[in-house]
Amino acid sequence: MSGNLGKPLLEVENLSGGFMGPAGDIAPVLNGVTFTVEEGAFFAVVGESGSGKSLTALAALGVMPQGFCRTAGAIRFNGTDLLGLDEARLRNIRGSQISIVFQDARAALNPVFTVGQQIMDVCRVHQNLSRREARRRAEEMLDRVRVPEAKRRMAQYPHEFSGGMAQRALLAMALICQPRLLILDEPTTGLDVTIQADILDLIVELRAASNMTICLITHDLGIVAENCDRVAVMRHGSVCETGDCVQVLSDPRHPYTRALIANSQLEEIV
Amino acid sequence: MTESPVLSVRDLRKDYDIRGRGRRRTLTAVDGVSFDVYPGETVAIVGESGSGKSTIARCVTRLTEPTSGAVTLAGTPVLELSARALPAIYRDLQMVFQDPNSSLDPLMRVRDLLDEPLRLHTKLDKAARAAKIAELLRSVDLPEDMGARLPHQLSGGQRQRIGIARALAVDPKVIVLDEPTASLDVSIRGQIIRLLKRLQAEQGIAYVLISHDLAVVRRISDRVLVMYLGKTVEEGSAKEIFEAPAHPYTRALLSAAPKIAFGESRTRLKLEGEIPSPVDLPPGCRLAGRCPLAWPDCRRADPPLLPIGGTHRAACPVTVQETQRA
Numbered sequence: 016m017s018g019n020l021g022k023p024l025l026e027v028e029n030l031s032g033g034f035m036g037p038a039g040d041i042a043p044v045l046n047g048v049t050f051t052v053e054e055g056a057f058f059a060v061v062g063e064s065g066s067g068k069s070l071t072a073l074a075a076l077g078v079m080p081q082g083f084c085r086t087a088g089a090i091r092f093n094g095t096d097l098l099g100l101d102e103a104r105l106r107n108i109r110g111s112q113i114s115i116v117f118q119d120a121r122a123a124l125n126p127v128f129t130v131g132q133q134i135m136d137v138c139r140v141h142q143n144l145s146r147r148e149a150r151r152r153a154e155e156m157l158d159r160v161r162v163p164e165a166k167r168r169m170a171q172y173p174h175e176f177s178g179g180m181a182q183r184a185l186l187a188m189a190l191i192c193q194p195r196l197l198i199l200d201e202p203t204t205g206l207d208v209t210i211q212a213d214i215l216d217l218i219v220e221l222r223a224a225s226n227m228t229i230c231l232i233t234h235d236l237g238i239v240a241e242n243c244d245r246v247a248v249m250r251h252g253s254v255c256e257t258g259d260c261v262q263v264l265s266d267p268r269h270p271y272t273r274a275l276i277a278n279s280q281l282e283e284i285v
Numbered sequence: 286m287t288e289s290p291v292l293s294v295r296d297l298r299k300d301y302d303i304r305g306r307g308r309r310r311t312l313t314a315v316d317g318v319s320f321d322v323y324p325g326e327t328v329a330i331v332g333e334s335g336s337g338k339s340t341i342a343r344c345v346t347r348l349t350e351p352t353s354g355a356v357t358l359a360g361t362p363v364l365e366l367s368a369r370a371l372p373a374i375y376r377d378l379q380m381v382f383q384d385p386n387s388s389l390d391p392l393m394r395v396r397d398l399l400d401e402p403l404r405l406h407t408k409l410d411k412a413a414r415a416a417k418i419a420e421l422l423r424s425v426d427l428p429e430d431m432g433a434r435l436p437h438q439l440s441g442g443q444r445q446r447i448g449i450a451r452a453l454a455v456d457p458k459v460i461v462l463d464e465p466t467a468s469l470d471v472s473i474r475g476q477i478i479r480l481l482k483r484l485q486a487e488q489g490i491a492y493v494l495i496s497h498d499l500a501v502v503r504r505i506s507d508r509v510l511v512m513y514l515g516k517t518v519e520e521g522s523a524k525e526i527f528e529a530p531a532h533p534y535t536r537a538l539l540s541a542a543p544k545i546a547f548g549e550s551r552t553r554l555k556l557e558g559e560i561p562s563p564v565d566l567p568p569g570c571r572l573a574g575r576c577p578l579a580w581p582d583c584r585r586a587d588p589p590l591l592p593i594g595g596t597h598r599a600a601c602p603v604t605v606q607e608t609q610r611a
Contacts, residue, residue: 063470163558177559207333207497209556212541234470237543261547276545278471281478281504 021054023091024196024228027071030088031252032079041084043252045070048088050247050257052196052230057222059231059239059260061275062249068232071249072198074098075230076115077105092196111141114189118201120181124173130184131157131169138191156187160217179210183217193225200232215242236279240264248272290321290357291491292345292378292459297354299340303564312564314340315351316515320508322459325485327492329502329523332512333538335560338495341512342463345493346380347371359458376406379452383464385444389436395422395447396432402454421450425480442473446480453484461493466501474498478505499542503527508596511535514563514571517590521597531599531608533576570601578603 027050033043045067052058062068073079075090077097090097092113097105117123125133134153138144144152150169157165160183173181182202189197199218203211219242222229231243239246239260247257248269256269267273299315315337322328330338343349345356347363356363358378366374379402382388389398399418403409409417419429425446436444445465452460465481466474482505484490496502502509502523509526511519511534519532530536536554556575569584570576576583580603590598591605599605 063472179559207560208499208541209333209537210559212543212553213555215543235543236545240545240547241543264545265547274472278475279500280545281475281500 023051024054025052026091032085046252057243059243059246066249067252111192113196114194115198120185134188160187198230292322293357295355298352300352325489326507329494329506329509336512337515377458379457380461385448406455425450459491463495519599525597532601
């Protein structure tokens with residue numbers, strides 16, 4: 016699975032920060048997060064709620080929640096510090112070079128526009144395509160993420176999509192500009208296991224076809240074990256263990272990683 | 286087992302009429318489900334969304350009125366009770382809900398939340414109830430001073446413990462657990478499962494566990510019912526279901542769950558497409574349209590549960606014959 020990965024594509028270095036309290040004090044949530052995602056990797060960030068895993072992913076896109084305040088650290092994408100960029104340049108990178116798929120797909124889609132329109136918008140903004148060309152590409156992309164009857168589905172609204180289909184549409188939206196880095200924030204949480212397995216199979220297949228780098232945020236170690244090649248385990252806003260996926264999961268060094276594995280399998284319960 | 290079941294469900298059915306836009310249609314959420322629960326055991330009902338598992342939980346406890354069927358709780362015909370006589374069954378039958386954030390009254394302190402079932406179902410005086418509340422908090426591993434807190438001052442795991450303590454307050458014979466760990470982190474999930482096991486061992490309570498979490502089901506249940514679109518497609522002991530699943534749906538479900546197991550090759554049984562609408566289902570096996578093993582006969586008649594051996598039964602003539610030949 017692992018082996019020759021390329022040069023660093025996303026480097027998170029000593030990222031620290033927290034939420035500003037009413038008195039101007041900062042409640043820390045990230046305490047020196049450091050990890051590197053190499054080009055071509057299927058990288059996983061795992062942790063329980065409150066570990067800071069989603070916040071780190073959002074920071075990579077420059078979409079930090081309101082009140083969040085960075086106190087130290089850097090996020091470099093292909094050598095450029097993302098946190099130093101202005102909004103206009105960030106907007107150029109988002110969606111075209113780094114894309115994200117959020118957890119609750121139906122909430123992530125805009126309910127008042129058709130799904131097709133929303134996919135088309137992404138490539139029209141970034142690639143300056145004609146309406147007709149954008150439509151053709153969006154339809155092709157929906158077909159590639161295995162949404163049946165792509166043409167008819169283009170004209171439908173998000174509420175007409177099931178959870179699994181909406182997640183596929185979001186994937187189509189994220190992939191239409193062929194990004195170098197795809198961030199998946201809990202992409203299958205809330206979906207049934209059989210649908211989850213189908214979505215993960217699709218992601219693996221799309222990755223193989225496009226040589227894209229993936230950063231998967233999840234709380235499910237089973238998903239990590241079955242799909243990823245590198246992993247960072249997060250707890251209390253910092254990375255407690257990182258490395259090759261097989262190695263970390265079969266021979267964990269950090270006690271928290273060990274506990275997390277035992278708890279995921281409910282091992283000690285008869 | 287020679288003793289009699291504490292809870293017995295026969296041919297439970299729940300239909301919903303869907304009106305509006307054109308003709309009236311029927312959605313069958315639960316379609317003739319039967320099972321028995323013996324004292325001190327855990328029966329798990331598993332399935333994906335739309336399988337009807339939560340509707341079963343709500344019908345058994347009469348939070349939803351079933352269309353037909355029979356539910357017997359320690360000799361009492363639950364579905365025949367009048368609205369006036371119904372509350373008495375909740376001394377023996379309690380429920381723990383999925384989301385402890387919305388199932389606890391946000392304006393009641395923990396001690397009042399625990400006092401409520403005691404006031405309704407027991408004749409204990411104030412001092413005895415206070416002692417019982419302290420005992421309940423201890424039994425779910427929470428400190429006694431927790432009693433003064435409001436639900437928002439508790440963590441998700443603590444809230445679920447309060448939900449469990451509330452169910453325990455009246456010393457019930459059966460507790461229906463509706464996805465008790467679905468909203469919890471894995472480390473908290475482990476604690477809750479250990480707690481449930483310990484309480485069962487100490488007090489001999491029977492559990493009906495509604496869950497889609499196969500890891501949890503595997504660890505704590507004695508018997509398992511697998512549901513698909515309102516029907517039981519397979520039932521058996523936890524060992525039979527997990528080690529030798531017979532129905533294609535059970536196989537698909539078990540093989541889809543991600544596991545931490547390196548070097549073990551996984552053969553996924555894949556179903557086609559997504560779960561169909563439960564409205565006006567076509568005749569024949571409900572899985573036929575998605576099943577890779579289906580043959581023309583599958584679309585003609587809905588297969589009954591066929592015996593495989595012991596208590597193990599599956600509603601699939603194709604795989605049952607194959608298992609028996611093997």
